[in-house]
Amino acid sequence: MTTNPRKRLHQPNNSPTKKHFSRLPNKRCPYLGTIDRTRLDFDLSNMCSITLSKTNVYCCLVCGVNFQGRRERTPAYIHSVETNHHLFLDLKKRMVYCLPDGYQVIDKSFDDIVSNLHPTFTEKQLRVLNQNSITKMSVDKKEFIPGFVGLDCIDDTDWINVSLQLLSQSKPVRNWYLTNKNTEAIQSTLVRSFGQTLRKMWNKDNFKGIVSPFEFVHQVFNRGGTLWKPSVWSDPFIFLSWLLNTLKKDVLVFNKKKRTVTGPLSTAFVGKLKILIEKIDLDDEMNEKKEKQANQQTGSHKIEVINSQGSGPRIITLKNSSEPNNLVDSKNQIMELEIVNQKGKDQKKKINLKNIEKEMEKALNKQQTKNGNENENENENEDENENGKERENEKEKEKDKGKKKIIQIESNYDIEKNKNIKYVDQQFFFLSLDLPVKPLFKKSLEKNLIPQVPIYTLLNKYNGNDYQELPIKKERRKYFIVNHPKYLLVHIRRFVKHIWGIEKNNTLVNCPLKDLHLEDYIHPNSYYTNPQDNLNKNSKKKEIKYNLIANICHEGQEAGKGNFFIFLYNNTEDQWLKIQNLDVAVVKPQEVSVSESYIQLYELQNN
Numbered sequence: 001m002t003t004n005p006r007k008r009l010h011q012p013n014n015s016p017t018k019k020h021f022s023r024l025p026n027k028r029c030p031y032l033g034t035i036d037r038t039r040l041d042f043d044l045s046n047m048c049s050i051t052l053s054k055t056n057v058y059c060c061l062v063c064g065v066n067f068q069g070r071r072e073r074t075p076a077y078i079h080s081v082e083t084n085h086h087l088f089l090d091l092k093k094r095m096v097y098c099l100p101d102g103y104q105v106i107d108k109s110f111d112d113i114v115s116n117l118h119p120t121f122t123e124k125q126l127r128v129l130n131q132n133s134i135t136k137m138s139v140d141k142k143e144f145i146p147g148f149v150g151l152d153c154i155d156d157t158d159w160i161n162v163s164l165q166l167l168s169q170s171k172p173v174r175n176w177y178l179t180n181k182n183t184e185a186i187q188s189t190l191v192r193s194f195g196q197t198l199r200k201m202w203n204k205d206n207f208k209g210i211v212s213p214f215e216f217v218h219q220v221f222n223r224g225g226t227l228w229k230p231s232v233w234s235d236p237f238i239f240l241s242w243l244l245n246t247l248k249k250d251v252l253v254f255n256k257k258k259r260t261v262t263g264p265l266s267t268a269f270v271g272k273l274k275i276l277i278e279k280i281d282l283d284d285e286m287n288e289k290k291e292k293q294a295n296q297q298t299g300s301h302k303i304e305v306i307n308s309q310g311s312g313p314r315i316i317t318l319k320n321s322s323e324p325n326n327l328v329d330s331k332n333q334i335m336e337l338e339i340v341n342q343k344g345k346d347q348k349k350k351i352n353l354k355n356i357e358k359e360m361e362k363a364l365n366k367q368q369t370k371n372g373n374e375n376e377n378e379n380e381n382e383d384e385n386e387n388g389k390e391r392e393n394e395k396e397k398e399k400d401k402g403k404k405k406i407i408q409i410e411s412n413y414d415i416e417k418n419k420n421i422k423y424v425d426q427q428f429f430f431l432s433l434d435l436p437v438k439p440l441f442k443k444s445l446e447k448n449l450i451p452q453v454p455i456y457t458l459l460n461k462y463n464g465n466d467y468q469e470l471p472i473k474k475e476r477r478k479y480f481i482v483n484h485p486k487y488l489l490v491h492i493r494r495f496v497k498h499i500w501g502i503e504k505n506n507t508l509v510n511c512p513l514k515d516l517h518l519e520d521y522i523h524p525n526s527y528y529t530n531p532q533d534n535l536n537k538n539s540k541k542k543e544i545k546y547n548l549i550a551n552i553c554h555e556g557q558e559a560g561k562g563n564f565f566i567f568l569y570n571n572t573e574d575q576w577l578k579i580q581n582l583d584v585a586v587v588k589p590q591e592v593s594v595s596e597s598y599i600q601l602y603e604l605q606n607n
Contacts, residue, residue, distance in 0.1 A: 031086040031098060032087070034085070034086065034087065035061045035087060035113075036061070036062055037112075037113070037139050037207050038207070040061065040064045040113065040116065041064060041208070042059070042091075042116055043200065043213070043215070044214050045214065045215060045218070046066065048066055048075060049067065049075075050068065055068070056068055057091050057092070058076045058091065058097070059091055060080075061085075061087040061089055062087065063083070065079070067088070070088070070097060070099065071102075077100055080100050081100055086100075087105065089113065089114075089117070091117065094114050094117060094118060112207075115203065116200075116203065119200055119205075120199075121178045121179065121199070121202070126175050126179075129175075129202065130171070130571065136205075136209070138206065138207060139208070140208070142209050143209070144206065144210075145570065145577075146201075146203060146204045146206070147168065147202045148577050148579065149201055149206065149209060149211055149584070150210045150211075150579060150581060150582035150584050151201075151211055151213055151582070152210060154213070154214055155217070155230035156230070156231050156232075156233070157217055158563055158565075158581055159234045159236040159239055159564055160213065160216075160217055160236075161213070161581060162236055162552045163239055163243060164197060164201070165566045165568060165579055166550045166552060166599065166601055167243075168202070169568060170268050170487050172264050172268045173264045173265060173268050174202070175264075176263075177195040177198045177199070178195070178198060178199055182195070183195035186251065189219050189223075190246065190250065191251065193215045193216040193218075193219045196216075197216045220243075233560050236564055236599060237430070237598070240489075240599065241429065241430070244265055244269065244429050245429075248266060251264070267486070269429050270428070270485055271428050271485040272426070272482040273480070273482060274424075274426075274523060275424045275425075275426055275477050275479055276421065276422075276477060276478040277422050277423075277475055277476075278475060278477070279421075279474060279475050280420075280476055281474070430489045431459075431488065431489070431491065433490060433491065433492050434493050435453065435492065435493060436453060436507065438505060438506075451506075451507045451508070452508045452509075452510055453507055454509075455509050455510065455511040455512075455516070458509065459518075462479045462480055462481055463480065463521055464478055464480030464521075480522070480523050481522050481523065482522075484518060486603070487602065487603055488604070489599065489600070490601075491598075491599055492509055492598055492600070494554065495559045501559070504554070504559040506596060510593065511593065513547070513569075513592065513593060514547045515546075515547070516545060516546040516548070516602060517545055518544045518545070519542065519544045545604075545605045546602035546603060547569075547602060547603050547605060548569065548601070548602055549601055549602070550566060550568055550569070550600070551592055551597050551600050552566050552597070552600070553596050554596055555596075563580065565580035565581075566579050566580075567591075567595065576591075576592050578591075
């Protein structure tokens with residue numbers, strides 16, 4: 001008698017099948033006490049230690065080694081039999097299994113382990129993240145503050161560590177990347193690894209109290225290609241610029257599908273500049289400088305004048321009279337007037353400075369009548385109509401003799417007349433500040449002195465009044481800020497490239513830790529509360545103040561060498577922390593202000 005094959009699937013309740021063991025009660029798992037949390041490290045790559053495969057990988061909760069598979073003859077199964085280790089964590093599904101029996105174990109004691117593997121944050125936790133700073137204890141009895149943990153330096157990548165520490169202090173960027181649903185939907189592995197690293201840095205259940213950004217560094221080297229190399233010194237400013245633009249690009253590709261325009265980096269760091277660009281000719285500029293130097297030696301000045309009658313420009317040269325017989329008084333108020341046209345010098349006359357306008361008008365009138373007579377002699381064969389027009393012009397000039405003539409001095413910087421000037425709007429992540437050039441020769445007493453400069457002096461670059469010369473591009477520019485960001489990144493150009501290599505400028509920048517006023521460098525249409533107030537001189541400016549929250553510094557005398565570290569401000573405890581790779585220490589605020597700052601992060605105050 002044959003049995004129905006379907007009845008074979010229904011086994012008795014007391015038969016130990018795979019399906020029955022997969023639902024085994026938690027009380028019957030005797031291996032929960034074998035877990036060793038000090039050996040668990042989920043920062044490294046999720047790869048099998050035997051087959052080097054990244055699929056179906058399990059972590060042994062007893063020794064912390066990764067193995068592949070769960071069935072018979074797999075590395076994980078063999079390891080459980082040989083070493084008597086039974087609890088394994090699925091690194092993808094985040095479930096715990098007991099091998100070699102193969103049943104799933106569900107227990108609340110695994111929550112902290114899963115949190116270390118894949119930290120998650122709720123909206124309520126994000127709101128109180130900066131309000132309550134709680135000192136936690138690692139499994140090896142070391143204290144740490146979530147968000148201010150040390151980072152392991154992998155292949156001399158301290159320039160990556162300080163960049164991660166700086167970006168983790170921006171609240172909108174941090175909150176966006178701490179939300180799992182934002183990063184998991186993006187296909188970019190760089191965005192995912194960056195978000196995973198930030199979540200581990202702010203994880204309060206961290207077993208070690210430190211974070212190893214191995215996966216993020218690996219993705220940086222893969223994405224950057226030959227731009228970044230392990231064990232090679234790199235500039236954190238160049239890396240941070242590349243990272244911000246790359247993350248922004250990857251997020252915008254994802255946001256286009258959701259029909260959103262801005263991302264977290266744009267809302268936090270992006271500002272807007274208005275740039276006035278003027279093209280210059282270096283040869284003409286050199287000639288102008290030579291003429292100015294010659295005029296200063298001879299005491300003469302040239303002014304290009306356009307009279308009100310529209311007869312064309314005239315160049316008037318004023319020379320100080322150096323002859324003692326021509327002096328009227330000791331104040332040297334007698335000057336020599338030369339009127340020059342295309343043919344050369346036509347007239348010389350000594351005038352009094354007190355009546356310079358009247359004397360110039362008389363000289364111009366005489367010069368015009370003289371030019372008219374010369375034109376009549378040269379053009380005797382012209383038509384009578386042209387002579388009649390010249391006589392009418394002379395009569396109009398005689399009528400206007402009593403009227404005051406308008407003298408316009410033509411300016412090379414007049415935007416309406418000079419076609420070489422244009423305005424350009426440009427977005428920015430950083431405000432770059434130029435340090436003063438170090439002197440080539442120093443006095444004996446000044447060799448041991450370190451030069452200092454206030455940050456407001458460097459910010460004058462963006463006041464909209466001072467020109468910044470760019471000889472290579474044959475232009476000069478004026479900058480002023482139109483839109484200021486919520487988080488201001490300031491780059492102090494401390495490393496300068498030249499033909500001999502990279503030179504470091506050790507000048508210290510004195511900057512306030514709080515209340516950095518920026519309203520004097522903002523365009524008037526931006527800093528007034530009411531746009532019509534910019535016409536009223538008595539109207540008060542809207543105060544724009546920033547507080548320093550992060551400061552990247554360089555330690556070393558030479559560029560291309562040395563180390564980078566960062567100062568971070570903990571607002572809940574009102575203290576400054578110095579973080580250099582794995583070392584975290586509390587420092588005084590005075591140490592932050594006298595450091596060799598390279599990249600600074602300011603947070604806008606909420607008025």
